[in-house]
Amino acid sequence: MTTDAAPPTPTSTPTVAIIGGGASGTLTAINLLRRGASVTLFESRGEAGYGVAYSTTDGRHLLNVRANNMSGFPDDRDDLLDWAAEAGIELGPIDFLPRRDYARYLRDRLASAAEGGPGAFEIVGETVIDVEPVGAGFRVLTSDDEGHVADAVVLAYGNPPPQPLAGLPEAPWNLSDPWDVARISALPVDATVLVVGTGLTAVDTTVTLLDDAPDRRVIMVSRHGLVPNPHVDDQFTSWVTPIPDGPLTADGIASLVRDQIEHAARLGVDWRAVIDGLRGPTQSIWRRLPEPERRRFREVYAREWEVRRHRMAPRIAALLDAYRAEGRLEILGGGVLGSRVDGARNGTAQPVITLADGDREVTAVINCTGPSPDITRTDNPLLLALQKRGLIAPDPLRLGIDVTEDGHAIGADGSVVPNLLTVGPPCKGALYEATAIPEIRGQAASVAAHLTSGDGGSTSD
Numbered sequence: 001m002t003t004d005a006a007p008p009t010p011t012s013t014p015t016v017a018i019i020g021g022g023a024s025g026t027l028t029a030i031n032l033l034r035r036g037a038s039v040t041l042f043e044s045r046g047e048a049g050y051g052v053a054y055s056t057t058d059g060r061h062l063l064n065v066r067a068n069n070m071s072g073f074p075d076d077r078d079d080l081l082d083w084a085a086e087a088g089i090e091l092g093p094i095d096f097l098p099r100r101d102y103a104r105y106l107r108d109r110l111a112s113a114a115e116g117g118p119g120a121f122e123i124v125g126e127t128v129i130d131v132e133p134v135g136a137g138f139r140v141l142t143s144d145d146e147g148h149v150a151d152a153v154v155l156a157y158g159n160p161p162p163q164p165l166a167g168l169p170e171a172p173w174n175l176s177d178p179w180d181v182a183r184i185s186a187l188p189v190d191a192t193v194l195v196v197g198t199g200l201t202a203v204d205t206t207v208t209l210l211d212d213a214p215d216r217r218v219i220m221v222s223r224h225g226l227v228p229n230p231h232v233d234d235q236f237t238s239w240v241t242p243i244p245d246g247p248l249t250a251d252g253i254a255s256l257v258r259d260q261i262e263h264a265a266r267l268g269v270d271w272r273a274v275i276d277g278l279r280g281p282t283q284s285i286w287r288r289l290p291e292p293e294r295r296r297f298r299e300v301y302a303r304e305w306e307v308r309r310h311r312m313a314p315r316i317a318a319l320l321d322a323y324r325a326e327g328r329l330e331i332l333g334g335g336v337l338g339s340r341v342d343g344a345r346n347g348t349a350q351p352v353i354t355l356a357d358g359d360r361e362v363t364a365v366i367n368c369t370g371p372s373p374d375i376t377r378t379d380n381p382l383l384l385a386l387q388k389r390g391l392i393a394p395d396p397l398r399l400g401i402d403v404t405e406d407g408h409a410i411g412a413d414g415s416v417v418p419n420l421l422t423v424g425p426p427c428k429g430a431l432y433e434a435t436a437i438p439e440i441r442g443q444a445a446s447v448a449a450h451l452t453s454g455d456g457g458s459t460s461d
């Protein structure tokens with residue numbers, strides 16, 4: 001739809017433009033189509049359902065959440081298991097599905113919603129560079145055309161790429177994309193690879209590097225050197241932590257969690273049950289913390305929280321243990337302190353990286369430092385344009401963009417922008433727990449319900 005027509009009138013069957021076709025955009029599209037809306041989904045990759053997380057082609061990269069908590073729909077918690085049965089995939093409730101199969105799930109459900117609904121559906125395989133307010137709606141601009149008019153826009157641009165590694169030159173040995181599995185697999189079979197980052201992406205990259213090549217070595221390094229904890233198979237799941245009324249502080253929450261973990265341990269209950277029981281109230285706890293307390297949480301407690309909250313499948317943890325026991329994997333703290341390239345050896349460049357314990361000669365470096373969510377440091381044309389228009393603003397902690405509890409963008413002047421909503425990781429600053437499917441599916445459903453409620457997409461916040 002390319003037009004200069006007058007602004008559309010919001011109805012209960014609106015036309016919605018979704019920017020980003022990863023899990024967040026795809027789930028929002030499915031919900032909207034099921035409710036009769038028309039959807040144009042803009043996805044630079046050309047295909048929906050993959051995004052960053054589910055585009056891996058390596059079948060050893062597993063979901064880090066069990067199948068029984070990865071349904072795309074809050075009101076149908078068995079949907080992923082049902083899909084797997086339909087697709088002939090053996091998947092139990094506590095299993096961890098390969099991530100590439102999760103993309104198939106999202107794509108299948110999107111195809112059914114597009115076929116079954118009365119609304120029109122289109123995927124535009126282009127990058128959106130601007131969104132211009134037009135009357136009560138918007139014109140969505142890509143570099144290739146004059147614009148697509150919509151009643152409402154959903155920002156689902158997801159996980160922005162990491163910042164380049166400071167102090168390292170651009171070079172063939174400095175790999176910026178940890179999801180380029182083909183390039184990573186093609187590194188020499190006897191390579192020594194520095195993986196910068198020790199989170200779940202670093203873990204996946206290490207498995208890709210080491211599983212097929214017994215003579216490769218990996219050094220994983222981050223400032224803290226903490227790796228995600230593993231899930232355990234027989235986990236008690238219904239631990240409830242009572243959250244006190246009144247003002248909350250970061251230290252107070254930390255000590256509450258410690259007390260609950262000790263209490264649980266005395267009853268023979270694993271700490272994971274306490275962490276998982278806190279997942280539901282996390283958004284409301286975060287919203288109750290004053291800004292200085294949020295900052296303190298990030299500075300003092302976030303690392304410890306993340307490695308307990310974002311866990312890896314037991315099978316992956318067992319692989320890491322085996323690599324370490326074989327002497328093929330080191331996990332270090334202290335970060336990257338410097339680098340140089342020695343040119344003499346056999347006429348080939350030899351990167352030398354300074355770590356806390358000294359210099360290491362490596363074959364390649366892979367940037368697994370994770371998304372860089374600060375929109376004030378972005379070179380993404382869409383985010384620059386939206387900020388210039390005052391339609392979005394960074395949240396105070398620079399974890400994403402400022403949004404209301406129900407996902408409406410808050411503009412630079414502090415007021416809610418009607419009909420401009422956000423789903424997924426960009427909401428992290430406002431909600432903290434916003435980056436994984438168990439939260440995204442709720443947001444996608446409620447944004448779709450809101451936009452099809454017939455009140456023109458206005459907000460009560």
Ligand SMILES: Cc1cc2nc3c(=O)[nH]c(=O)nc-3n(C[C@H](O)[C@H](O)[C@H](O)COP(=O)(O)OP(=O)(O)OC[C@H]3O[C@@H](n4cnc5c(N)ncnc54)[C@H](O)[C@@H]3O)c2cc1C
Nearest residue numbers: 020022023024044051052053063064128158159424436437
């Ligand atoms: C490696 C990895 C593994 C994960 N594993 C799990 C897991 O097991 N379970 C879980 O619950 N969560 C997991 N997550 C969390 C993950 O954030 C969510 O599950 C979910 O994938 C987020 O999807 P998204 O669509 O918001 O973001 P993304 O996956 O980042 O997708 C955003 C999409 O938007 C597109 N886009 C961006 N800007 C534009 C533009 N201007 N124009 C057009 N298109 C644009 C991008 O091309 C991209 O495809 C994982 C995350 C990562 C990175």
